[in-house]
Amino acid sequence: MNHPNPAIVTQAGARRFPRWALLLLCFAYVLPGFLGREAWKSEDMSALGFMAELARGSSDWLSPTLMGIPAENPAVLPYWLGAWAMQLAPSWASADFVVRIPFALLMALAMVATWYGTYYLARNPLAQPVAFAFGGEALPADYARAMADGGLLAFIACLGLAQLSHETTSALAQLGFSALFFYAMGALPYRRHGPAMAAALGLAGLSLSGAPSLALLFGLGSAALHFADRPIDSPDTARNRRITRESVALVLVTLMTGALALALGLLRWKLILPRAEWSDWNGYVQLLVWFTWPAWPLALWTLWRWRHQLFSRRISRHIALPTWFVTVCVVATWATGSSDRTLLLALPALATLAAFALPTLKRQVAALIDWFTLLFFSGCAFIVWVVWIAMQTGYPAQPAANVARLAPGFEASFSLFTCAIAAIATVAWAMLVRWRVGRNRAAIWKSLVLPAGGAALCWLLAMTLWMPLLNYAKSYTLLVQRTKSHMTNPGCVETLGLGQGQIAAFQFYGNLQLQPAQATPGCPWLLVEPLPDQSTPPYVDAALWTLEALIQHPADSGESVLLFKQK
Numbered sequence: 001m002n003h004p005n006p007a008i009v010t011q012a013g014a015r016r017f018p019r020w021a022l023l024l025l026c027f028a029y030v031l032p033g034f035l036g037r038e039a040w041k042s043e044d045m046s047a048l049g050f051m052a053e054l055a056r057g058s059s060d061w062l063s064p065t066l067m068g069i070p071a072e073n074p075a076v077l078p079y080w081l082g083a084w085a086m087q088l089a090p091s092w093a094s095a096d097f098v099v100r101i102p103f104a105l106l107m108a109l110a111m112v113a114t115w116y117g118t119y120y121l122a123r124n125p126l127a128q129p130v131a132f133a134f135g136g137e138a139l140p141a142d143y144a145r146a147m148a149d150g151g152l153l154a155f156i157a158c159l160g161l162a163q164l165s166h167e168t169t170s171a172l173a174q175l176g177f178s179a180l181f182f183y184a185m186g187a188l189p190y191r192r193h194g195p196a197m198a199a200a201l202g203l204a205g206l207s208l209s210g211a212p213s214l215a216l217l218f219g220l221g222s223a224a225l226h227f228a229d230r231p232i233d234s235p236d237t238a239r240n241r242r243i244t245r246e247s248v249a250l251v252l253v254t255l256m257t258g259a260l261a262l263a264l265g266l267l268r269w270k271l272i273l274p275r276a277e278w279s280d281w282n283g284y285v286q287l288l289v290w291f292t293w294p295a296w297p298l299a300l301w302t303l304w305r306w307r308h309q310l311f312s313r314r315i316s317r318h319i320a321l322p323t324w325f326v327t328v329c330v331v332a333t334w335a336t337g338s339s340d341r342t343l344l345l346a347l348p349a350l351a352t353l354a355a356f357a358l359p360t361l362k363r364q365v366a367a368l369i370d371w372f373t374l375l376f377f378s379g380c381a382f383i384v385w386v387v388w389i390a391m392q393t394g395y396p397a398q399p400a401a402n403v404a405r406l407a408p409g410f411e412a413s414f415s416l417f418t419c420a421i422a423a424i425a426t427v428a429w430a431m432l433v434r435w436r437v438g439r440n441r442a443a444i445w446k447s448l449v450l451p452a453g454g455a456a457l458c459w460l461l462a463m464t465l466w467m468p469l470l471n472y473a474k475s476y477t478l479l480v481q482r483t484k485s486h487m488t489n490p491g492c493v494e495t496l497g498l499g500q501g502q503i504a505a506f507q508f509y510g511n512l513q514l515q516p517a518q519a520t521p522g523c524p525w526l527l528v529e530p531l532p533d534q535s536t537p538p539y540v541d542a543a544l545w546t547l548e549a550l551i552q553h554p555a556d557s558g559e560s561v562l563l564f565k566q567k
Contacts, residue, residue, distance in 0.1 A: 006305040007359035009129040009146075012442045014138035017149040017449075028425065029156050029456040030107050032463030033166030034100045036418075038475040039508075041559065042501030044167045045476055046071075049504020051082030051099055051168075062264060066500050067507075067514055074266045075170040075210030078103075082168060096508070103168045106176030110165070111152060113179035113198075114348040117186040118151030118355050119144045121318035124189075126309055129359060150358045150445035154298065155351035157451035160291030162459045164344050170210040171341040177205030178218065178325075179348040185222045185321055188246060189229070199250060203257045212261030213268075214345065217328045219254025223247045225324060228315045284334060291343055294369070294451050298354035299326070305360045318356065325349035358444045366447040374433060377454025381426060381461055388422075388465040403469065407555045410472045418464040425464075429457045473555035476505030483527070484510055486549045486563055492523035497537065499529070502561065521545070526564040536562060543567070 039045040049066045053059040064071060064079045071079075082099035089098035121127060122144035131137050138146070155161070164171050181202025184195040199219075206215040227247035230240045261267040288296065303323065309316040329346035333339060361369075390399035391412035403410065432453045436446065462470070472478065483506070484490050490510070495503060496517040506512045506527065517526060526545050531537055534550060534557075545564035553559035 005126070005128070005130050005309070007127070007129040007356075009138040009143055009359045009444055010136055010442065011138050011142065013359075013444045014142040014146040015443050016142070016145050017153070017443070017445055022149065022152070025156065025452060025456055026108070026111055026152075028460055030104060030111075032460045033163075034104045035097075035463075036467055037463070038471050038477055039096050039505075040167070040470075040474040041476055041505075042499060043169045043171075045504050045508075046500035047078065047082065047167075047169045048096055048099060048508060049500065050079045051086060052095065052504070052508055054079055054083035055086040055095075067495070067503055068516065069500060069503075072500070073170055073210045074268060075173070075208065076264065076266070077205060077208035078168070078170045078173040078210075081173070099168050103166075103172050106172055107165050109176045110179040110348060111155065113176075113183035114155045114351055115148045115152045117179070117183035117348065118352045119148035120183070120186040120190055121321065121352060122147035122355075124316070124318045126314070126316045127318040127356070146444050147355050147358070150448050151352045151355035153445055153448035153452040154295045154354040155347060157448060157455045158291070158295050158347050158351065159293050159455065160340055160344060161347055162455070164341065169341075171344055173209035174206055174211045174214075174341075175344050175347070177202045177209060178211075178214070178345045181206065181215075181218060181222075182322075182325060182348050182352075185226065186317075188226065189317070196246075196249075200253050200257075203254055204260070207257045207261040207266065208264075210266065211342075211345070212258055212266050214328060214332060214342070215261070216254060216258050217332075218325065219250060219257070221324045221328065222321065223250040223254065225315060225317065225320050226250065229317050287333070287340060287343065288330070291340055292347065292350055294373070295347070295350045295354040298357040299350050301360070302353045302357040306356065319353070322349035322352045326353065354448075355445075358447060361447060369447045370436065370450055373450040373454055377429075377450070377458055380454075380458045381429065384458065384461040384465055385422075385426070391469065407469060407473050409554045410469060413468055418467070422461050422464045425457055425460045429453060476502065476553075476559070477509055479551060479553045479559060479561070480505050480510040482551045483561060483563060484512075486551065487525055490525070493525040493527055494518065494521065494523045495527045496540065497529035498527060498561065502527075502529075502559070521566050524566045526566070528562040528564065530560055530562045534560060540564065 039048045046066065050059070050064045050071060053066055054061060054064055059065045061080065062076065064076060081102040085098045085102055086095050089095070123140060127147075128140055129138050129143055165175065166172075179202075180198050184199035184202055187195040188199070203215045203219050206212070206218070224247075226243060230243045258267060302319070306316065306319050309319060326346045326349050329343055329349075333343045336342065386396065387399045387403065390396055391403055391410075392414060394400045432449065436449050479502075487493075490512055492513045492515070493506070494517040495506075495514050498506075503514060507514055513523075514527075515523065521544055526540075528537060528540055530550065534552075536542075536547060540562075544567060546567055548563045548565045551561050551563060
């Protein structure tokens with residue numbers, strides 16, 4: 001028999017994921033990557049440079065610049081957060097650490113908003129499981145909590161979330177505020193003041209974080225869906241009037257945030273359609289497949305199994321709302337050329353769609369997900385450990401040779417603390433696998449326990465065992481140190497053609513006083529970005545400057561600078 005509602009869940013299947021385990025999993029995923037690392041190239045480093053300029057008072061707060069150059073991605077709020085953190089932090093605290101605190105809180109906000117957004121959407125009457133003839137179906141609140149657990153697990157499991165969600169860039173700020181607005185629209189039928197404030201804050205934060213066009217699309221589309229959620233044939237006219245007022249208010253708030261972004265010069269439409277070439281489309285498809293894995297196949301299954309409700313007379317809010325968010329982000333990724341940083345905003349809604357697939361999965365499909373996840377993440381963890389052992393001992397020889405080739409000059413160091421953390425995480429993974437196959441087989445979130453745990457494990461291992469190697473390869477510190485070693489009395493330095501990440505690194509980590517190159521040199525030193533063949537650009541006046549050295553990044557020959565001395 002085909003049920004209008006495909007969700008068939010017993011009360012035993014609606015059991016909650018243990019709170020302590022869920023919180024521990026979230027901490028294990030959030031903290032690594034914010035602790036113990038340097039700013040990485042190039043967006044992470046350039047964002048730190050903008051924040052430092054604001055904190056020193058060297059830039060306009062309404063139009064942040066780095067050495068007079070505006071940001072490539074127009075945004076203000078992420079730089080404000082980092083600058084405020086620098087100004088409020090004690091003098092002994094490292095500046096590149098304190099700026100990560102508000103961004104770690106934004107990542108936590110995205111997790112909390114995803115959980116509550118899924119919870120309230122699962123409370124929708126059309127999302128509730130089928131009632132059994134003799135009882136025993138899941139209670140509404142218990143079912144919604146179990147679905148919210150599944151949504152959060154799916155969110156953590158997405159492969160594309162790892163690095164971008166741990167950078168101090170506008171992408172993470174956009175993720176946090178878009179997830180907050182997603183929660184607001186999910187909770188609006190059940191709460192008034194809290195979701196209303198969250199909606200306004202989410203749209204404003206998203207606009208000020210450099211995505212005002214997405215804020216407009218999210219806001220206007222959500223207002224239309226909220227208005228369409230009215231039961232027209234219901235005698236409750238007061239409820240219909242309230243929904244109408246809320247929809248109109250949402251449209252007004254959306255337009256106000258758009259006007260604010262326009263006044264600050266943040267609202268810019270950028271359409272870069274992909275070329276009709278296989279390489280472009282292949283790259284786009286691969287990005288969709290791997291960046292959103294494993295949520296996207298579950299989300300597609302949700303759309304298929306709930307398709308009758310999606311196109312029924314009354315809108316199914318729990319399917320239509322996340323589908324709108326995902327569609328906007330996927331199309332924007334394709335049409336603007338912004339790739340993964342735009343697709344990142346789809347993950348909370350995509351995780352919610354994935355959660356609604358859980359009550360409809362067959363046992364064979366759930367077992368396939370478990371086995372694939374077990375093999376994939378166990379294999380990744382094994383590789384991390386093998387490479388770390390090779391860095392420490394030189395054996396196995398091939399991984400050690402690969403590290404020496406990719407990061408020449410790197411010398412591994414042993415840390416008992418990080419090794420112990422990684423070992424504990426690995427043992428916890430083994431216990432999680434045993435726990436998954438031995439108990440809680442009826443819980444609807446069971447198929448996402450191993451994907452979330454495996455993603456957290458691999459990210460934690462990489463951010464502990466491989467952190468020295470990653471800092472060596474992905475930061476500008478060594479490039480700055482090598483450059484300063486060729487300079488006597490470093491101080492005032494002119495620059496020509498350097499990227500914003502390099503400028504920020506020389507200012508922040510090198511404590512150099514940079515200024516744009518002038519026709520008449522005002523500084524004894526000049527830093528220039530070389531041509532692709534590492535030669536001197538023709539616009540450097542050889543009558544004024546003498547080449548001192550070509551300094552290359554030890555792990556990336558493309559990150560190099562030419563150092564000139566004034567004649």
